[in-house]
Amino acid sequence: MSSSGPLSPSPPAPSPDVLIVGGGVAGLALAICLRRLHIPCRVFEAYPHLSETAGACLQIAPNGINVLSALGLKDEFVRRGKKCLQFRFCTHRDEHVAEVPIDGDKHFGADAIMAGRYQLHTMLARTLEADGLAIEYGRRLRALEQHADGVTLTFEDGSSATGAIVVGCDGLHSTTRQLLFPAVPKPDFLGYIGLGGVVPLSTLTPEQVALTRIDQGTMTAMRGLVGVWYIAETGPSATGERQLFVWTNFPLPLDMCNKARTEMTPEQICKEILEPLFGDWADPLPTLMRAVCREGLVRQPIQGLGAELPHWSVERTLLIGDAAHATGPAGEGASVALEDAQYLARLLKDVYSVKPGDATVTAPSSAAITAMFAQYDAHRRPRVVAINNESRERCEEKRRVYTPWSAWMHNRMMSVILSVLVWWTGGVIGAEENAYKIPGYDTMFS
Numbered sequence: 212m213s214s215s216g217p218l219s220p221s222p223p224a225p226s227p228d229v230l231i232v233g234g235g236v237a238g239l240a241l242a243i244c245l246r247r248l249h250i251p252c253r254v255f256e257a258y259p260h261l262s263e264t265a266g267a268c269l270q271i272a273p274n275g276i277n278v279l280s281a282l283g284l285k286d287e288f289v290r291r292g293k294k295c296l297q298f299r300f301c302t303h304r305d306e307h308v309a310e311v312p313i314d315g316d317k318h319f320g321a322d323a324i325m326a327g328r329y330q331l332h333t334m335l336a337r338t339l340e341a342d343g344l345a346i347e348y349g350r351r352l353r354a355l356e357q358h359a360d361g362v363t364l365t366f367e368d369g370s371s372a373t374g375a376i377v378v379g380c381d382g383l384h385s386t387t388r389q390l391l392f393p394a395v396p397k398p399d400f401l402g403y404i405g406l407g408g409v410v411p412l413s414t415l416t417p418e419q420v421a422l423t424r425i426d427q428g429t430m431t432a433m434r435g436l437v438g439v440w441y442i443a444e445t446g447p448s449a450t451g452e453r454q455l456f457v458w459t460n461f462p463l464p465l466d467m468c469n470k471a472r473t474e475m476t477p478e479q480i481c482k483e484i485l486e487p488l489f490g491d492w493a494d495p496l497p498t499l500m501r502a503v504c505r506e507g508l509v510r511q512p513i514q515g516l517g518a519e520l521p522h523w524s525v526e527r528t529l530l531i532g533d534a535a536h537a538t539g540p541a542g543e544g545a546s547v548a549l550e551d552a553q554y555l556a557r558l559l560k561d562v563y564s565v566k567p568g569d570a571t572v573t574a575p576s577s578a579a580i581t582a583m584f585a586q587y588d589a590h591r592r593p594r595v596v597a598i599n600n601e602s603r604e605r606c607e608e609k610r611r612v613y614t615p616w617s618a619w620m621h622n623r624m625m626s627v628i629l630s631v632l633v634w635w636t637g638g639v640i641g642a643e644e645n646a647y648k649i650p651g652y653d654t655m656f657s
């Protein structure tokens with residue numbers, strides 16, 4: 212072969228990277244899975260650095276703990292949190308309504324765990340870094356361009372990145388979602404606020420501690436005519452001190468929610484909003500309410516997507532976690548995000564089929580990606596829709612206002628229904644939600 216001039220450079224091989232937008236629960240879990248499957252990936256997170264204190268608490272349900280277990284992180288998370296062994300429902304006068312035991316370890320393979328949100332984030336971020344991947348902080352997605360053989364992301368700092376596949380894990384207010392589906396309405400305000408945080412157990416007298424029943428692993432939900440308060444033990448503080456998670460949801464107009472979030476001090480919120488509504492509730496609620504306002508109050512007007520997206524993917528880009536299907540917090544969002552990540556990783560394993568030590572990794576074809584995204588949607592959608600339907604009901608309940616008569620009826624019905632359910636199922640309530648494991652979850656990294 213002869214050539215009279217310099218050879219023109221061949222076009223660069225398309226990058227095989229999976230580009231993950233958002234280093235939250237779904238994004239970090241997905242990246243850990245992909246590193247273990249030797250699939251090249253990058254994580255772009257809008258925040259400038261890892262926050263090791265931000266947010267209140269999360270309860271991770273047994274199905275979410277099962278994902279952490281597959282990643283070898285269950286024991287560490289259990290150490291960082293506290294097991295939740297029963298739910299107790301009572302009135303604002305502390306009158307018993309119902310008790311539901313949840314022997315998660317026996318029936319679902321894991322107990323539900325209550326922990327600081329930062330504990331989950333820190334654990335996942337540190338694991339990823341130990342596995343050799345640096346999270347790219349300070350890179351907020353601005354634009355996304357899909358080509359025949361790849362996708363280019365542009366960030367607010369002007370930098371860009373190209374890969375074979377993009378996974379939008381950027382949460383409720385997802386930019387990826389807005390770029391893929393500009394006609395989809397932004398998340399709606401759901402009509403209620405979430406307020407609360409963490410207080411040291413030493414805030415309470417031994418008699419008050421006994422009232423909370425935390426030593427039996429109880430999460431208490433106290434309900435009045437307006438509002439519900441949740442009290443449970445969460446993981447220990449950095450200095451090893453026992454702590455309580457204290458959180459309320461109650462209906463509040465959006466302008467008041469915004470005022471509480473941005474203008475009012477915790478002392479004002481306590482005096483002007485919380486005291487009139489909850490100041491006369493049964494002991495130890497008022498003590499805890501005042502303590503949480505002193506210790507650091509998280510305030511969150513609650514939002515969610517009004518309806519399911521008809522598709523979660525366009526060409527080479529897929530949404531998972533809250534970016535795809537946030538309906539409002541109801542105790543399952545993070546667990547479902549973990550499931551999404553693990554299931555997607557399992558499918559990516561097949562389309563990349565990388566062996567340990569492979570020197571070069573080729574990007575999957577567009578046809579393979581389209582087929583994989585269709586499989587992802589077909590498998591995940593029925594479960595996500597079922598959980599979302601239940602979440603919507605729970606969110607509806609949080610903003611409901613009762614009269615004394617309707618509250619009495621509601622409590623009687625709950626008491627009867629839950630007692631019958633506990634008896635009928637032998638205490639195994641919510642098996643479909645809680646016992647779920649991704650098919651092949653325990654062998655996918657072997």
Ligand SMILES: Cc1cc2nc3c(=O)[nH]c(=O)nc-3n(C[C@H](O)[C@H](O)[C@H](O)COP(=O)(O)OP(=O)(O)OC[C@H]3O[C@@H](n4cnc5c(N)ncnc54)[C@H](O)[C@@H]3O)c2cc1C
Nearest residue numbers: 233235236237257270351352381382532533540543544545
């Ligand atoms: C008040 C409240 C209480 C909750 N309690 C529970 C609970 O007890 N149990 C439970 O299971 N779930 C709970 N949830 C829901 C749970 O927090 C979410 O479902 C879960 O965090 C979803 O994970 P995700 O990774 O999809 O999104 P997120 O965890 O929100 O992560 C999204 C990430 O993307 C980043 N990001 C955003 N935009 C961009 C961008 N443009 N470019 C780059 N990065 C970006 C964000 O900074 C963030 O790190 C609660 C939610 C709320 C609001």
